[in-house]
Amino acid sequence: MSRRAAAAAGPGDPLKSGRRVRYIRDEIVPSAPRMVLGNALCARRTAIGLKQEDVARLLGASVSKVSRIETGQHQFKEQDLARFFVIYQVTDPLEQAQLRELAQVANQQPWWQPWSGVAQKHLQAVVSFEDMAQRIRVYEPLQLPGLLQTEGYARAMIAGGSADVHQRQALVDLRMERQQRFRSAGEDKKLICVLDEGSLKRRYGTPQVMHQQLEHLIGLAENPRYLIRIAEQDRYDLPVHLGSTTIWEFSARILPDIAYAEVFDGGLIFQDEEQVDKRKKAFDRLRGASLSPQGTVRRLKHLASSGYYR
Structure with missing residues (x-):
């Protein structure tokens, strides 16, 4: 991951809220790069005072989808990111580019x-x-x-x-x-x-x-x-x-x-x-x-x- 993309992940800490223990056996695997992207999006959502329920309604999606995106369990699509830009009021071209780079890294096939x-x-x-x-x-x-x-x-x-x-x-x-x-x-x-x-x-x-x-x-x-x-x-x-x-x-x-x-x-x-x-x-x-x-x-x-x- 590039230094610019790492910086975009920011100091946001969406995992502070609520206890979270995840048991992994056969379900979709959380990916560290996808979690970095989800971390950045969650920090942005928190910064503007939205709940996952609010985002789900504006996206026309389920709350579970928003949650899976933020926890690195969901493959990200380009059209999803464009809609997040609108909902999260991301208008700065540099910030948009940083988030696109995070999404590109998150969607790459892992070496394993x-x-x-x-x-x-x-x-x-x-x-x-x-x-x-x-x-x-x-x-x-x-x-x-x-x-x-x-x-x-x-x-x-x-x-x-x-x-x-x-x-x-x-x-x-x-x-x-x-x-x-x-x-x-x-x-x-x-x-x-x-x-x-x-x-x-x-x-x-x-x-x-x-x-x-x-x-x-x-x-x-x-x-x-x-x-x-x-x-x-x-x-x-x-x-x-x-x-x-x-x-x-x-x-x-x-x-x-x-x-x-x-x-x-x-x-x-x-x-x-x-x-x-x-x-x-x-x-x-x-x-x-x-x-x-x-x-x-x-x-x-x-x-x-x-x-x-x-």
């Missing part, structure tokens, strides 16, 4: 489209937010986060699911592509991880796969873009009740921070500011109580040299 037939809906949402976020905080108690996995580890973990052989390889390829795109992003994009020591000791694949995974983590820990700490398994006082959590933070205030929790057959997206803030604080407490970066590397090297996976 070739995998849409095998990737579950909640995974597509994860990739969308992950792609646009500037900082990603992750705690996974059961397995390593996808952005840290070696290909061998990913293949062994995905093999335990319900996908067939061809789907498994496609999902592995998608995971590797996600990692490549993260590596090629700007230096300001960071991954902040707390690894549960139990997940490091849970074996996926052969001993060789696990050893390679540990060596991979040791290498990543030397990269300033990967901030990795281990929550020790034998510490009874660690605040691990947070559970599986990902928090996406976006630059230029294009979107409010979003939290995510994966469940067995889908995912929960948290957009309410208070709920997200609680998860951020819980994550920071866990991170602060975990091993230091130096202690984390020492623990990884100990696991790699101890023959634990033989």
Whole structure:
């Protein structure tokens, strides 16, 4: 997204009002670029004092359509945007151009489209937010986060699911592509991880796969873009009740921070500011109580040299 389009998304925060938890399983996936456009339109609607019901009446559409547009669940059409210009009194040519650019970006086919037939809906949402976020905080108690996995580890973990052989390889390829795109992003994009020591000791694949995974983590820990700490398994006082959590933070205030929790057959997206803030604080407490970066590397090297996976 261009800097001009990001600025058009503005400081508007439509997600402040009302609690919002979205369960994603089979429904239309919210897209981060579409949410940026919806965020901008919602901010404009709020600024001129209109409710969604008012906009729906003026559009001759349902309230649910207006809501889906503002939450990034609706494909945007050029004629819709022209009507919004009239209703929202957007007469400045520059502002119109900025919103058109946001709409153009929102309607582009995402790079992961070739995998849409095998990737579950909640995974597509994860990739969308992950792609646009500037900082990603992750705690996974059961397995390593996808952005840290070696290909061998990913293949062994995905093999335990319900996908067939061809789907498994496609999902592995998608995971590797996600990692490549993260590596090629700007230096300001960071991954902040707390690894549960139990997940490091849970074996996926052969001993060789696990050893390679540990060596991979040791290498990543030397990269300033990967901030990795281990929550020790034998510490009874660690605040691990947070559970599986990902928090996406976006630059230029294009979107409010979003939290995510994966469940067995889908995912929960948290957009309410208070709920997200609680998860951020819980994550920071866990991170602060975990091993230091130096202690984390020492623990990884100990696991790699101890023959634990033989």
